[in-house]
Amino acid sequence: MAETPLVRAAGLGKSFRGRRSTTQAIADIGFEQAPGEFLGVVGPSGCGKTTLLRCLAGLERPDTGTVEFDGRPVTGIPDAVSVVFQDYHRSLFPWLTAGENVRFPIRDRGRAAGREQAREALDRVGLAGFADHHPFQLSGGMQQRVAIARAIVSRPRFLLMDEPFASVDAQTRAVLEQLTVTITAELGLTVLLITHDIDEAILMADRVLVLSARPSRVLREVPIDLDRPRDEVETRALPLFQDYRREIHRVIANPGTAD
Amino acid sequence: MKGLAGFAALVGLWELLRSAHVLPPGSAPASVDIARALGNPDLPGATAGTLIAWAAGLLLAASIGIPLGVLLGLSRWVDAALTATVDFLRPIPAVALIPVAVVVIGLGAGMQALLVGFACLWPLLISTRFGVRDVDPLLTETGRVLGARGLRLAATVTVPAALPSIRTGLRTAASLGLVVAVATELATGSPGLGWFIAQQQQAGQIPAAYAGIVVAGLLGYLVHLVTS
Amino acid sequence: MKRLLGLLVAALLLLVWEVAGRTGDTGLFPPVSDAIAELASIDPWTDVLPSAGRALAGFAIGVTLGALLGVTIGWLRGLEPWVRPALEFLRAVPPPAVLPVAVLALGATSGMRITVIAAAAMWPVLIAGVDATRAVEPGYLDVARISHARPVSVILPAVLPALIAGARIALGIALIMMVISEMTAATSGLGYLILQAQRTYAIAQMYAGIIVLGLLGWLVTAVFSLVERHVLSWYEDQKGIAGG
Numbered sequence: 005m006a007e008t009p010l011v012r013a014a015g016l017g018k019s020f021r022g023r024r025s026t027t028q029a030i031a032d033i034g035f036e037q038a039p040g041e042f043l044g045v046v047g048p049s050g051c052g053k054t055t056l057l058r059c060l061a062g063l064e065r066p067d068t069g070t071v072e073f074d075g076r077p078v079t080g081i082p083d084a085v086s087v088v089f090q091d092y093h094r095s096l097f098p099w100l101t102a103g104e105n106v107r108f109p110i111r112d113r114g115r116a117a118g119r120e121q122a123r124e125a126l127d128r129v130g131l132a133g134f135a136d137h138h139p140f141q142l143s144g145g146m147q148q149r150v151a152i153a154r155a156i157v158s159r160p161r162f163l164l165m166d167e168p169f170a171s172v173d174a175q176t177r178a179v180l181e182q183l184t185v186t187i188t189a190e191l192g193l194t195v196l197l198i199t200h201d202i203d204e205a206i207l208m209a210d211r212v213l214v215l216s217a218r219p220s221r222v223l224r225e226v227p228i229d230l231d232r233p234r235d236e237v238e239t240r241a242l243p244l245f246q247d248y249r250r251e252i253h254r255v256i257a258n259p260g261t262a263d
Numbered sequence: 264m265k266g267l268a269g270f271a272a273l274v275g276l277w278e279l280l281r282s283a284h285v286l287p288p289g290s291a292p293a294s295v296d297i298a299r300a301l302g303n304p305d306l307p308g309a310t311a312g313t314l315i316a317w318a319a320g321l322l323l324a325a326s327i328g329i330p331l332g333v334l335l336g337l338s339r340w341v342d343a344a345l346t347a348t349v350d351f352l353r354p355i356p357a358v359a360l361i362p363v364a365v366v367v368i369g370l371g372a373g374m375q376a377l378l379v380g381f382a383c384l385w386p387l388l389i390s391t392r393f394g395v396r397d398v399d400p401l402l403t404e405t406g407r408v409l410g411a412r413g414l415r416l417a418a419t420v421t422v423p424a425a426l427p428s429i430r431t432g433l434r435t436a437a438s439l440g441l442v443v444a445v446a447t448e449l450a451t452g453s454p455g456l457g458w459f460i461a462q463q464q465q466a467g468q469i470p471a472a473y474a475g476i477v478v479a480g481l482l483g484y485l486v487h488l489v490t491s
Numbered sequence: 492m493k494r495l496l497g498l499l500v501a502a503l504l505l506l507v508w509e510v511a512g513r514t515g516d517t518g519l520f521p522p523v524s525d526a527i528a529e530l531a532s533i534d535p536w537t538d539v540l541p542s543a544g545r546a547l548a549g550f551a552i553g554v555t556l557g558a559l560l561g562v563t564i565g566w567l568r569g570l571e572p573w574v575r576p577a578l579e580f581l582r583a584v585p586p587p588a589v590l591p592v593a594v595l596a597l598g599a600t601s602g603m604r605i606t607v608i609a610a611a612a613m614w615p616v617l618i619a620g621v622d623a624t625r626a627v628e629p630g631y632l633d634v635a636r637i638s639h640a641r642p643v644s645v646i647l648p649a650v651l652p653a654l655i656a657g658a659r660i661a662l663g664i665a666l667i668m669m670v671i672s673e674m675t676a677a678t679s680g681l682g683y684l685i686l687q688a689q690r691t692y693a694i695a696q697m698y699a700g701i702i703v704l705g706l707l708g709w710l711v712t713a714v715f716s717l718v719e720r721h722v723l724s725w726y727e728d729q730k731g732i733a734g735g
Contacts, residue, residue: 063633087637094630099648099725109638140729158638266576273577290596343493347501354708356666359682359701361674362689366697367519435660438583442664446587446671450686457587461675464591472595476588483583 008075009036010194011060011162015069017219018055029055031219034069039161042188042195044205044228047215048256053198054090056220057166060196061087073162086160090167092147096139102126102150103135109158125153128187145176152184156191163188165197169204178236181208185234202256206248207234214252216259224255292470300474309459310478316372316455317444317486320379324436328384329429332391333422342392349388357382358446365451375447375455382443383436387429394428395421434490441483456482518694526698533684533696533703542680543707545601546669549608553665554658557613561620561657562650566642571621582618586611586664587671599676608668612661619657623650652726655719662715666708681707 016033019026029052037043047053058064060071062081071078073085086109089095096105106122113121126135129149139147148168155163168184169177185208188195199205205212212226228248230239239245274294280286281293335342357378368374398421406420422429448457460475505523512522533539564570564578590607597603624646631645673682681704688697720727 061637063636081637081639083639085637087633089630089633091630094628095634097631097634097645097648098729099651108634108640111638111640138725138728154634265572269573269575269577270580272573273581287596290592339493340496343496344500345497347494347497348504351501351705351709354712355701355705356663356670356708358667358670358674359685359704362685362697363701366689366694439663442585442587442667445585446667449587449590450671450674457585460588461591464595469592469595472592476584476592479588480580480584483585484580487579487583 007038010039010041010074011037011196012072013060013069014072016056016059016066016071017068018052018059018064018066019219028219030059030066030221032069032221033215035213035222035225037194037196039194040192042185042197042208042210044209044212045196045198045215046200046202046205046212046252046256047220048217049200051215051217052220053200053215054166056215057087057164057196057198061085061164063087082162084161086155086158086163088148088151088155088163088165088168091171092139092144092151093171095151096147096154098139100138101135102131102137102139102142102153105139105150106135106154106157109154121157122153125157126150128156128190129153129183143176145172145180148172148180149183152180152187156187156193159191161194163193163195165195167199168197170200177204182236184208185232189232202249202252203240206230206245206252207236207239212248212252214255223259224252226252290469292473296470297473297477300468300470301477303463303471303474305459306471306474306478309454309456309475310482312372312453312455313441313444313448313457313479313482316375316379316447316453317440319372319376320444321383321437321440323376323380324383324387324440325433327380328387328432328436329391332388332429332432333395333417333425335388335392336395336425337417337421349385353385353389357443358450361447361450370451370453372453374451375444375453378447379440379443383440386435386439387432390428390432390435391425394425394432397428398424430490434487437486437490438483441479441486445479518692521695521698523698525695526702529693529695529699530702533699537679538681538684539703539707541601542669542673542682543711545604545672545680546608546665547711549605549668550612550662550665552605553609553612554616554654554661556609557616557657557661558620558654560613561617561654562624562643562646564617565621565624565650566646568625571625575621578618578621582614586668590672590675594676599678604669604672604677607672608665611668612658612665615660615664616654616657619653620650623653652723655723659715659719662711666704666711670704 013036014034016030017028018030019028033056035043045053045056055064059066060078062071062078062085073082097108100108103119103122103126106125107118110118110121123132123135126132129152131146131149131153134142134146139150142150148171152168165184169180172180181204184195197205197208206228209228212228214223214226215221216223226248230242230244277286277291277294281288281291335345360378360381364374364378368377402420402424403416406416411419444455445457447453448455448459449461452458452461456475456479460472460479463469463471463475508520508523512520512525564574586607589610593603593607597606627646627649631649632642635642635645669680670682670685673680674686677683681700685697685700685704688694688700
């Protein structure tokens with residue numbers, strides 16, 4: 005990688021102390037991510053993907069290792085980092101309208117400017133005209149669009165997404181995947197997408213990081229050389245796509261033979 | 264364990280406020296004296312008096328409130344007929360009726376039970392009515408398909424399904440009933456903890472008055488544990 | 492139609508009261524018309540307003556304190572198991588039980604009455620605040636942190652429905668405490684008026700006092716519901732959609 009990386013993680017480890025036992029969520033994770041790169045992270049369920057994301061976002065402090073963002077070590081939550089959380093039910097505020105939810109991260113920017121930027125962000129996710137709706141008046145897919153709008157409204161440089169499409173139906177999911185790729189490309193965002201869906205990772209990412217089961221480490225990095233724009237149906241039919249899928253499945257199923 | 268430490272801290276705070284004269288020593292006795300006063304020979308009788316008035320009132324309220332609530336929940340017409348009356352009676356604080364009860368019934372346990380019953384009636388009535396009305400129509404449909412009708416349907420499907428809501432009402436009623444029981448004793452001199460506390464205060468036996476408060480709190484805690 | 496039926500039944504009951512009062516001779520049930528006529532003897536400025544003012548002041552202080560303490564204790568997760576049983580005990584003390592001691596410590600003053608009303612109104616809100624704060628969706632707090640917002644900016648709106656439900660219970664208790672505190676060691680107020688009327692066998696005036704109390708209770712409940720509906724419109728709508 006010729007460019008200086010925007011994100012660099014080295015030797016990340018994190019354990020959680022329970023009442024009786026200690027669970028090691030991640031063991032030793034290291035990777036670099038170039039500016040503008042779309043990185044997919046896949047792994048078996050319960051493998052500590054969310055813990056990794058929380059460490060990268062600064063929401064959780066790793067026990068070992070370091071995270072660097074833009075050349076500086078991450079200690080708190082960097083300003084230019086934003087997150088789309090897994091479950092919109094638990095991340096959108098029901099007492100605010102869609103517009104107010106989107107405006108929440110930029111609430112200090114003045115009323116008029118904030119409103120304008122929130123409107124623009126809602127436009128981008130295809131929800132123009134829904135600013136005054138409360139989340140419970142919107143469908144699941146629309147709610148997750150609001151969550152995406154909220155994540156991009158502050159114009160972050162690094163967007164972390166934690167299984168963002170896990171709780172929507174398959175049809176909506178394909179639409180949202182496409183929308184996410186388009187928007188993040190337009191804004192030149194660096195994206196890290198956590199997912200348990202291997203196809204989703206291949207369809208969206210420039211490179212896929214395959215994690216092992218808990219305590220997780222990086223099993224393999226798979227660069228995805230598929231042309232863009234990728235298509236839900238056409239791209240999936242390509243032999244190369246099938247090769248990637250087979251490779252990643254194999255690595256996850258037989259972690260011992262990874263290298 | 265941690266909870267006991269919390270109680271110890273509460274006692275410590277009390278002693279601290281006392282010795283710092285934040286609490287006037289004349290009306291805030293030492294915790295040791297309060298503990299000693301818990302052995303007051305009149306205390307068990309007073310506790311029993313409050314407990315009996317409370318239980319009788321709650322029983323009275325339940326035996327009227329729950330069936331009436333079921334009826335209001337089932338029949339739109341009965342509900343409509345009684346709504347205005349209920350809406351007018353319900354906001355009257357039960358303790359405001361103490362003088363009425365004294366005039367009409369006279370002093371005694373019956374008067375006290377009636378006042379407690381009046382206070383407890385409303386939460387029971389309202390929550391039963393809502394519980395019955397909120398029963399999933401699918402459940403009653405199923406019951407009907409299985410051949411249950413009328414009273415049988417109400418007894419086997421509707422009321423059991425409304426039980427969680429009725430329990431909520433019972434919980435509210437139980438703690439409210441204790442408040443009204445003590446208030447009635449205070450205002451009318453009926454035998455019970457309220458009267459015990461007032462008497463001890465008038466006799467200058469302040470630690471005993473506090474012992475009465477502690478027992479009232481324990482009684483309330485017990486009621487809370489039993490109903491939740 | 493149904494509304495009319497309800498009013499008709501209420502009117503019928505009043506009529507029964509009136510007839511019973513006119514035909515009976517015990518003097519305990521004066522006709523309702525006498526009680527209504529006696530309303531004129533109740534001075535809103537000296538009898539009603541001081542009572543209502545003390546109740547509202549005590550309610551406001553109690554609810555504010557309860558909300559602040561409840562949210563704070565709920566937020567300090569580690570603290571909760573230590574203080575919980577002590578709080579549950581204090582909450583369980585029937586508030587009228589402390590009246591004699593309050594009279595002793597603070598005298599038969601307005602301040603004492605406001606204090607006991609506040610102390611009684613505080614608990615339902617405090618306990619609701621502790622429980623609701625502990626139950627705040629962790630996801631909301633994550634969003635607050637990632638947005639560099641203070642946790643309280645999401646905790647307060649998230650626990651507001653629970654606080655208001657607690658305040659509704661507190662309102663009923665505040666009214667009870669208002670009346671009972673005026674029945675013991677008082678020289679003014681609605682509770683005093685009712686008790687005094689009973690002792691002097693001014694039975695019609697006693698009923699008039701109770702009617703005023705009922706109206707007062709109805710009024711504050713109605714205002715409370717209005718405020719609740721305004722503040723929690725999102726909550727009611729959401730419940731409506733989830734339910735239907």
